[in-house]
Amino acid sequence: MTHALEISALAKTYKGGFQALKGIDLTVQKGDFFALLGPNGAGKSTTIGVITSLVNKTVGKVKVFGYDIDNDLEKAKSFIGLVPQEFNFNQFEPLLNILVNQAGYYGVDKKTALIRAEKYLKQLELWDKRNGPARELSGGMKRRLMIARALMHEPQMLILDEPTAGVDIEIRRGMWEFLQELNAQGITIILTTHYLEEAETLCRNIAIIDGGKIVENTSMKGLLAQLDGETFVLDLTPYQGNITLDNISYRIIDDHTLEIDLHKKQSLNSVFDQLSKQGVEVLSMRNKSNRLEALFVNLIAKKEPNTDNLHSNKKQAS
Amino acid sequence: MNNSIALKSILTKEIQRFTRIWVQTLVPPAITISLYFVIFGSLIGSRIGEMGGFDYMSFIVPGLIMMSVITNSYSNVASSFFSAKWQRNVEEMLVAPVPNWVIVAGYVGGGMCRGILVGLIVTLVSLLFVDIQIHNVWIIIATVMLTSATFALGGLINAIFANSFDDISIIPTFILTPLTYLGGVFYSISLLPEFWQGVSQANPIVYMVNAFRYGFLGISDVSLVASFSVIIFFIVCLFTTAMVLINKGIGLRS
Numbered sequence: 001m002t003h004a005l006e007i008s009a010l011a012k013t014y015k016g017g018f019q020a021l022k023g024i025d026l027t028v029q030k031g032d033f034f035a036l037l038g039p040n041g042a043g044k045s046t047t048i049g050v051i052t053s054l055v056n057k058t059v060g061k062v063k064v065f066g067y068d069i070d071n072d073l074e075k076a077k078s079f080i081g082l083v084p085q086e087f088n089f090n091q092f093e094p095l096l097n098i099l100v101n102q103a104g105y106y107g108v109d110k111k112t113a114l115i116r117a118e119k120y121l122k123q124l125e126l127w128d129k130r131n132g133p134a135r136e137l138s139g140g141m142k143r144r145l146m147i148a149r150a151l152m153h154e155p156q157m158l159i160l161d162e163p164t165a166g167v168d169i170e171i172r173r174g175m176w177e178f179l180q181e182l183n184a185q186g187i188t189i190i191l192t193t194h195y196l197e198e199a200e201t202l203c204r205n206i207a208i209i210d211g212g213k214i215v216e217n218t219s220m221k222g223l224l225a226q227l228d229g230e231t232f233v234l235d236l237t238p239y240q241g242n243i244t245l246d247n248i249s250y251r252i253i254d255d256h257t258l259e260i261d262l263h264k265k266q267s268l269n270s271v272f273d274q275l276s277k278q279g280v281e282v283l284s285m286r287n288k289s290n291r292l293e294a295l296f297v298n299l300i301a302k303k304e305p306n307t308d309n310l311h312s313n314k315k316q317a318s
Numbered sequence: 319m320n321n322s323i324a325l326k327s328i329l330t331k332e333i334q335r336f337t338r339i340w341v342q343t344l345v346p347p348a349i350t351i352s353l354y355f356v357i358f359g360s361l362i363g364s365r366i367g368e369m370g371g372f373d374y375m376s377f378i379v380p381g382l383i384m385m386s387v388i389t390n391s392y393s394n395v396a397s398s399f400f401s402a403k404w405q406r407n408v409e410e411m412l413v414a415p416v417p418n419w420v421i422v423a424g425y426v427g428g429g430m431c432r433g434i435l436v437g438l439i440v441t442l443v444s445l446l447f448v449d450i451q452i453h454n455v456w457i458i459i460a461t462v463m464l465t466s467a468t469f470a471l472g473g474l475i476n477a478i479f480a481n482s483f484d485d486i487s488i489i490p491t492f493i494l495t496p497l498t499y500l501g502g503v504f505y506s507i508s509l510l511p512e513f514w515q516g517v518s519q520a521n522p523i524v525y526m527v528n529a530f531r532y533g534f535l536g537i538s539d540v541s542l543v544a545s546f547s548v549i550i551f552f553i554v555c556l557f558t559t560a561m562v563l564i565n566k567g568i569g570l571r572s
Binding site: 089092101104108149153 | 320321323324326327328330331334338401402405406407409410411412413414415416417567571572
């Protein structure tokens with residue numbers, strides 16, 4: 001079966017000796033919504049750079065829809081739409097020109113390009129700005145312009161490198177809906193983001209990269225199942241006196257807020273029952289922190305001993 | 319993939335760029351050349367008399383047109399490609415399935431368009447000062463096309479290596495301008511001592527200016543065969559160099 005993306009033993013060492021990728025293997029299925037997460041400097045952008053041919057790899061294989069970038073680079077590129085981390089369009093060009101030119105680079109004729117430009121600019125609420133220079137757009141609008149540009153040749157795989165960075169929550173959620181619609185149409189999406197809530201909401205599969213290595217590669221459900229427990233914040237009707245919960249770790253924050261630590265084998269029903277018996281109603285409930293965030297921190301923290309060693313070595317040296 | 323659409327897109331983008339900022343790109347050469355005509359042609363030229371059998375103003379017109387073509391073809395590609403690198407919008411092309419020869423051809427085509435357009439503007443300005451005669455229009459067209467292509471390629475290579483805006487002004491200031499001034503724009507190299515005539519023959523711009531002047535006036539200090547051979551030699555060398563650099567991703571890919 002042909003995958004949307006197959007990476008094997010990919011390594012990249014930059015001039016100066018920095019080893020950004022240390023032999024990563026990664027497979028993304030067709031139609032997947034895939035998260036590639038990692039701390040700053042982990043190798044996410046380098047991986048994307050190699051896939052899109054902006055970075056020369058040192059060794060390894062990359063195939064896009066079965067086309068090897070070493071042998072069929074142009075064919076492989078034709079499947080990919082890239083939304084890079086930084087704004088990289090000509091700030092002085094009108095939006096329509098940016099989109100029509102981009103389509104032209106993929107061999108799309110002007111007539112078709114204009115139709116698509118209108119479609120995506122309207123969908124992304126930029127149509128009114130189409131004749132103005134890109135520099136007049138707000139940060140959120142520029143992000144949306146880059147998404148529209150990446151879609152002009154109707155790619156089968158969309159790679160988004162932190163597409164919602166610096167975007168306010170309302171626009172971010174609008175972009176999520178738009179990306180989910182694209183994915184529903186069959187477009188494979190690879191997403192890097194620092195908003196773990198974004199990855200948890202959108203993505204079905206996930207890889208976590210750290211120090212140039214893949215430290216986790218699984219389904220989102222599988223990853224979240226690794227959580228031993230979760231902390232919930234419960235908003236309650238105001239109550240008098242003490243609340244007591246048997247076999248549950250809890251903290252009373254104030255007279256209408258309670259935090260509970262629930263092991264994955266424990267049921268929320270037991271908590272609700274106990275509170276109900278004490279005449280306390282639960283008005284709403286939320287996770288204290290993002291579930292993926294907790295796992296992410298745990299996975300990255302596995303490298304902490306090395307950091308500690310570094311610190312202790314430094315101390316010894318000084 | 320339809321490469322002709324990609325080529326047209328790059329070319330259109332380049333033409334839109336220099337026409338959008340026409341006050342910076344098209345007007346200054348016309349003003350500069352007008353000053354050359356006034357100072358070197360009318361004021362000083364009238365005291366020089368004839369050169370090569372023509373009055374001085376008529377003699378320098380082809381050289382001045384060629385000087386504008388050279389400068390503008392070079393600077394258009396150097397500044398445009400470097401800006402694309404600097405703003406990173408060159409990545410729009412690098413991530414697309416555009417063959418590298420199309421990128422080179424698109425930028426060079428853009429540089430040629432600006433060089434030739436400025437050449438036309440300068441020609442129109444010169445008509446205010448002198449009656450232009452044409453000896454062979456095909457040689458004029460061939461020379462201006464090939465010369466603008468040569469220097470557009472030079473500008474592209476400069477931009478590939480450039481790391482700052484200073485780097486794209488060094489070559490024009492320290493190499494291109496001196497070679498142009500010493501390339502027979504204002505004088506016939508036959509007036510130079512024998513040694514300096516020999517030195518001048520190592521300057522490729524001498525061949526371009528003289529071939530162009532032959533097209534207008536029917537006179538040249540060097541043979542047409544030598545002129546076109548030199549120009550084509552430089553085009554082949556510069557195109558090959560540009561392709562090797564872009565294929566390797568020098569200055570473009572990390």
